[in-house]
Amino acid sequence: MQHTVSEYFLELVRIDSESRNERAMADRLKADLKALGFEVEEDQSHLQIGGNAGNIYAFLPGKKEMEPLLFCAHIDTVRPGNGIKPSVSDGKITSDKSTILGADDKSGVAQILYGIKQMLESCLEHPPIEVLFTICEEVGLLGARYFDKSKLRSKIGYAFDSEELGDFMIGAPSQNTIRIKVYGKEAHAGVEPEKGINAIRVASEAIAAIPMGRIDFETTANIGIINGGMATNIVPNLVEIKGEARSHNMDKLKQVTDDIVNTFSKIAAKHKLDKAEAKVEIDVKNEYKSFFMDESHKVVSIARQACAKLDIPSSFGKGGGGSDANIINAEGLSMIVAGTGMHSYHTVDEYIHLQDLEKGADLVTELIRIYAEA
Numbered sequence: 411m412q413h414t415v416s417e418y419f420l421e422l423v424r425i426d427s428e429s430r431n432e433r434a435m436a437d438r439l440k441a442d443l444k445a446l447g448f449e450v451e452e453d454q455s456h457l458q459i460g461g462n463a464g465n466i467y468a469f470l471p472g473k474k475e476m477e478p479l480l481f482c483a484h485i486d487t488v489r490p491g492n493g494i495k496p497s498v499s500d501g502k503i504t505s506d507k508s509t510i511l512g513a514d515d516k517s518g519v520a521q522i523l524y525g526i527k528q529m530l531e532s533c534l535e536h537p538p539i540e541v542l543f544t545i546c547e548e549v550g551l552l553g554a555r556y557f558d559k560s561k562l563r564s565k566i567g568y569a570f571d572s573e574e575l576g577d578f579m580i581g582a583p584s585q586n587t588i589r590i591k592v593y594g595k596e597a598h599a600g601v602e603p604e605k606g607i608n609a610i611r612v613a614s615e616a617i618a619a620i621p622m623g624r625i626d627f628e629t630t631a632n633i634g635i636i637n638g639g640m641a642t643n644i645v646p647n648l649v650e651i652k653g654e655a656r657s658h659n660m661d662k663l664k665q666v667t668d669d670i671v672n673t674f675s676k677i678a679a680k681h682k683l684d685k686a687e688a689k690v691e692i693d694v695k696n697e698y699k700s701f702f703m704d705e706s707h708k709v710v711s712i713a714r715q716a717c718a719k720l721d722i723p724s725s726f727g728k729g730g731g732g733s734d735a736n737i738i739n740a741e742g743l744s745m746i747v748a749g750t751g752m753h754s755y756h757t758v759d760e761y762i763h764l765q766d767l768e769k770g771a772d773l774v775t776e777l778i779r780i781y782a783e784a
Contacts, residue, residue, distance in 0.1 A: 411442055415524035415771040416764045420503070422520055423494050423512040429486040429549045430461035436485065439543055442523055443468040446530060448541065455556035456545060465544050465557045470526070472538035479781045480540040480567030481526075481774065482734055482745065483518035484547030484554075488756050504761045513762040514755035518570030519543060520767065521750055525774020532775070537782050540564050544734050547571075551698060554737035562743055566709040568777060569735045572749040574725075575766045575773070578713050579747035581702035581728035582736055583628065583656040586667050590674055591691040592616070592638075595683065596647040606645030607681050610638050612688045613649040616677040620670045629657035630730065631666050658700050658728060667694055698732050701739035709744045712784065716776040722769060748773070 412418040427435035436452060443450045448468035456464045466485070472478070488510060495506045505511040522541060529536055540562060544553035572579055592613045597606025613636070621631050631653065638649030655670065657663035674690045681688035703710055705726055717724035726746075735745040751766025 411445070411523065411527060415520050415767050416503070418524055419516060419520040419767055420496050420498075422516040423496050426492045427486055428489055428491045429546045430456075430459065432461060432463040432485050432545045436463035436466055436543075436545075439466055439485065439519065439523075443541065446470070446523070446527060453557060455553060458556050459546050459552045461545055463545060465542065465553045467557070467561055468541040470539040470541075473535045474537050474782055476537045476782070478538035478540045478564040479778060480542065480562060480564035480743065480745065481522045482542045482544065482567060482569040482738065483522055483571055484515045484544045484734060485519060486545055486548050486553075487512045487514065487516070488548045490758075498764070501764050502761050503764065505758060507758045510756065510758060511760035511762070513750065513752035513760055515547070515571045515750070517750040517752050517762050517767060517770065521570055521770035522774055524771040526778070528771060528775045529778050534779055535782060536778055538563070539778065540567070547734055551732060551734055551737055554734040559738065559741040559743075562738070562741070564743060567738065567743060567745040568709070568713070569733055569738075569745055569747045570750050570770065570774075571733050572729070572747045573752055573755070574749040575751040575770055576717050576722040576724045577749040578710070578724065578726045579729035579733075579735070580705070580710055580726045581658060582700060582732055582747070583658045583730060584660060584663050584700040585654055585656045585697040585732055586663060587695045587697050588653045588655065588667065588670055589693045589695075590651040590653070592649040592651070592674070592678065593689045593691070594645065594647045594681070595686040597645040599643045599645050603645055605683070607647075607683060607686060607688050609646045609649040609688065612678055612681050613638070613651060616674045617651075619677065620673045621666050625666055626662070628659055628728070629655070629662045629666055631655045631670065656730065658702065660700065698736035699740045701736060702728070703744060703746055707744060708784070709746055712777060712780050713746065713748070715780050716773055719776055719780070720769065720772055722773065
């Protein structure tokens with residue numbers, strides 16, 4: 411590993427690792443973890459996902475007899491994430507604007523490993539430490555989903571995978587993915603349009619009537635993908651739609667999902683011809699469950715103490731997105747999400763400040779120290 415966390419981060423972002431192509435990144439991290447003294451395993455989850463590398467699980471025996479502490483980050487990036495050329499100017503790291511930077515989530519990876527390196531160099535009487543680096547987080551939390559969570563021995567943990575340094579996400583929503591097929595009846599649009607049922611019109615009427623956007627302070631809904639039609643002179647007989655609903659409240663999630671499903675069914679039923687009628691097929695899949703950690707919880711208390719010790723302003727609240735923490739919390743392990751300092755992620759304007767990388771590594775070291783003394 412390099413002499414500073416920033417130098418290490420710059421090396422990591424130069425390694426191509428778009429989702430399902432994490433092989434080079436996995437190999438580098440396995441070597442770095444072994445160099446720190448970890449026992450390292452790579453699972454076979456990629457065989458179910460269609461990628462070329464598995465999740466990396468590592469265990470470092472402790473100098474103290476206590477339960478391990480878990481750190482988690484994901485090693486894949488969104489596109490365009492190949493051939494990243496980072497540059498440093500005025501204390502800030504950016505890409506050349508032709509790609510993302512990859513701070514999501516290689517800033518988390520770098521801070522975790524460098525923070526552990528600092529801890530080992532300090533000769534701290536440390537607890538056992540578990541590290542989980544997941545694949546394919548950006549395409550549906552797939553790595554965490556297929557990882558054998560029974561391997562984890564920790565009771566609490568931190569996922570370094572959010573924006574502002576010092577911000578901790580202690581709650582996240584459940585998400586339902588909603589796939590809808592609207593069937594109409596094809597006809598020649600110029601010769602006999604009255605013999606057709608336009609699936610695009612049916613879908614449009616339904617979309618206009620369903621709840622959308624910010625439903626309330628803890629619930630959202632969105633239609634994100636629409637595909638349909640073959641030509642302008644054909645009344646379309648099929649539209650495929652993909653949307654989602656999220657809420658921190660399971661009853662509200664069910665309500666908004668039911669509203670969407672029922673609205674599409676009712677609108678379709680209004681479009682009939684003598685021998686045909688519009689129909690819908692709807693599939694609802696729960697992608698992950700919500701979680702919430704009370705501010706009195708040990709995992710929150712340790713984070714607050716660590717930030718205070720380092721003079722890092724901290725905040726604790728609910729987020730609107732899902733992460734590996736949703737999957738891991740569902741297994742009974744209490745995990746919250748820590749900010750790394752990444753900004754404008756998922757865009758070519760992504761950046762991170764050098765000082766945030768350094769403070770994030772210090773935060774990892776301090777979390778371990780406080781946990782060891784708890």
